[in-house]
Each structure stands twice: as C-alpha cells, then as structure tokens.
Amino acid sequence: MHKKERLQKVIAHSGYTSRRKAEQMITEGRVKVNQKVVAELGTKVGPNDQVEVDDIPIEKEEPVYLLLYKPRGIISSVKDDKGRKVVTDLISEEIEERLFPVGRLDYDTSGLILLTNDGEFSQKLIHPKFKINKVYVAKVNGIPSKQEIYELQKGVHQDGEYLRCVNSRMLKIDKKKGKSIIELTLREGKNRQVRRMFDSLGYRVEKLKRERFGSLTLGNLNPGEYRELTPHEVKQLLDIAEKNVK
Template sequence: MDRQERLQKAIAKSGFTSRRKAEKLITDGRVKVNNEKVTELGTKVGPNDQIEVDGIPLEKEEPVYFLLYKPRGVISSVSDDRGRKVVGDLISDEIDQRLFPVGRLDYDTSGLILLTNDGEFSQKLIHPSYKINKVYVAKIKGIPSKEEINLLKKGVEHDGEYLKCVSSRILKTDFKKQKSIIELTLQEGKNRQVRRMLESLGYQVEKLKRERFGPLNLGNLNPGEYRELTPHEVKQFSDLAKKNVK
C-alpha cells in the first residue's frame, strides 16, 4: 500500500503548523527532505523520509486534543510579545506536546477553544468549507427587533466586509435595563465577527462567550479549566468534516 502523502500534509500532521502555513514554508524554500531543498507543493514523502524546516528536523508527535474554557483577558496564542497571558499558560507543564489553538477567540471573549498539535485536524475545524458550527452567546446593550436578528442571517456589511451567521435568536430581554442576550451560530471565523455584526446594527457587546464548537460544549468546566478529548469526540469532528465537505 502506498503510504506516501503530500509534504505539506506531513508537516501539518507533525504538529509544526497548519497545512496552509506549511505550503508557504515550502514555497519560501525553508523545507528540506532528505537534506534536499524542496519548493514544489506536489512533492510526496513517505514515513522514512527526513523532513527539516529551517534546519530543524520534524519530530512526529503523538496527536493530542484538548478542550479549554478560555477566560476573558487571555490571548488565543502560544506566545505574546507584550507579555500577556496566553492559552498555553493554562495547560499543565506535564504535557510535552507543542500545542496550538484551533482558531482564535478575542482577548475579551470567553468560552470553548480547542488546542492540539495536529495541524491537519485544526485546518478541517476552522476552514468554512467544512461547515463546523460555532455557537456564541452575546450580552448586548439594547433590544433588537426580530427583523434585525433575521438580518444577521441574511448578512450585514462592516468595514467593507460581508458578514453573516447560520442562525440567530434572542434568548432573553430585559426591558427595564434595556439589555438582551443573543445567540448566533457561525461557520466562518472572521476577525471579531460577532461583535462587528452586532455593531453594524448599532448594538454594543458587553460580554461574549463561545458555548459550543461542533458537537462539543463546555460541560462542567470552569474558566481556565481544560480536559482531553476522547477518541470518540475526535472521530465525531472528522466524520462531521467529511460529511459537510461533500
């Protein structure tokens, strides 16, 4: 059986980076296979080939997957040049694998975020073509009409960019305080998308939380806590991505 695969896929599976970023590493001439520089994206490698990025050999780590309840005031990154707390700081030092977040949550947004060392898995979850639902709950100033809520599904424009959600609904209203709680489901993940969509209608977001990511929710986790995904949960994501991309 042919066990060869594309070079960018092998780099992503190693946990080094995503497939898309691996493609740029290749075209930039930063990758070597068996000590030979490779710049062609169609290059295939096998399990015995030695891959180097910037002169550093890739080590094939066992893939791991974690669900983290990200608190507000934490950066969705593995490092920050301004010294702010990052999601990696919340993971135990006993975990040896080099983890990175799947997508991003804003600094002021809390909720469910996944961390892994599996770049291929990460790409499937964040690319809109795989149609993985992400459910957000926002507390806003003001009480939108049903027409405005429906407009979010049709799509709104913000700073020249077209933004839309799969579904939206009002969960709760407080007419005395003039506040509302809104639920939005997205399949894309553009920068500050939920906040920008609501701001385009004139509503300021006071709090924002991601409640669900695909089949997963936060369960009994508290902010800052995490747990490892079960093999069944990882398979659920893979099966969902395969089903949706057809």
C-alpha cells in the same frame, strides 16, 4: 509495527504548519528526508526517518487535542508582544508538545477553544469551506427586534466587510434593565465578528461566550480548565468537516 505516512501529513502532525503549506514546502524543495531533498508529494516516511524543513529537524510528536474554557482577558495565541497571558499559559507543563490554538477567540470573549499540535486538524476546523458551526451567546445592551435579529442572518455590512450568521435567536429579554441574551451560530470567524454585527445595528455587546464548536460543548468545565478530546470526538469533528465539503 509502525506504518509509513505521507510526508506532508507527518509535517502537519508535528505542529510545524498545515498540510497544504507542507505540500508547498515539499514542491519548493525545502524538505529533506534522511538528508536528501524530497520533492515528491507521494513520498511516505516511517518513524525512523529523519525529516527536516529548511534544514531544521521536525519533532514527530504524538497528536494532542485539548478543549479549553478560555476566560476573558486571555490572548488566543502562543505568545504576546505585550506580555499578556496567552491560552498556552493555562496548560500544564506536563504536556510537553508544542500546542497552538485552533482559530481564535477575542481577548474579551470567553468560551470554548481547541488547542492542538496537529496542523491538518486545525486547518480543517477553521477553514470556512468545511462549514463547522460555532455557537455564541451574547449579552446585549438593548433589545433588538425580531426583524433586526433576522437581519443578522441576511447579513450586514460593517467597515467594508459583509458579515452574517447562519442562525440567530433571542434567548432572554430583561425589559427592566433593557438588556437581552441572543444566540448566534457562525461558520466563519472574522475579527470581532459578533460584536461588529451588533454594532452595525446600534447595539453594544457587553459579554460574549462561545458555547459550542461543532459537536463539542463546554460541559462541566470552569473558566481556565481544559480536558483532552476523546478519539471519538476528534473523529466526529473530522467527519463533520468532510461531510460538509462533499
């Protein structure tokens, strides 16, 4: 027997939008259940109920959660106006659900990115208030001092924005080549944030890779490869988010 679920949760799980936006659509009278407008947020629906948003039926897909090792030169989107390759192009056609990336990685940044069709899951992982740690490793042209690395935690100003990380540490120094490997932990994801932070100190990032997202790592994946998250991993991420809000 399939249990009934809140209407906004069903809409979010379909990949249509986040739960918060689904709630707004319901209160605006844009959602129908079995061809009748429903404006009550407490409404629950079952598997046999027909749900429409703006008169378009939503597909009640089973939630899918993938961990992808994004290579450099791939767009973190479901489509690109310039015809460049996007992350969903790397996913097998056997997965029929409409997936989208959780947050984004820049075009020239590689590493761990999640894909899902669960809007509520995505919202909890990318909103800064849930404080999910993302760990990046940067190859930098130059060797910042200890004080400069600490400055990244205190925060820097770049292009009118205040940018900071929650942790930063030197991993490796190559004095002959004048390069260094530095690890940064972020809880937000502003556009090109890591590169801009180093730019503010006068250093250029040559390579950037996200190695950890919450409790997840790339493991043995190669660039372009992906795997499904286990139910335990999904629960672990959501537990971290919920714990951080309290």
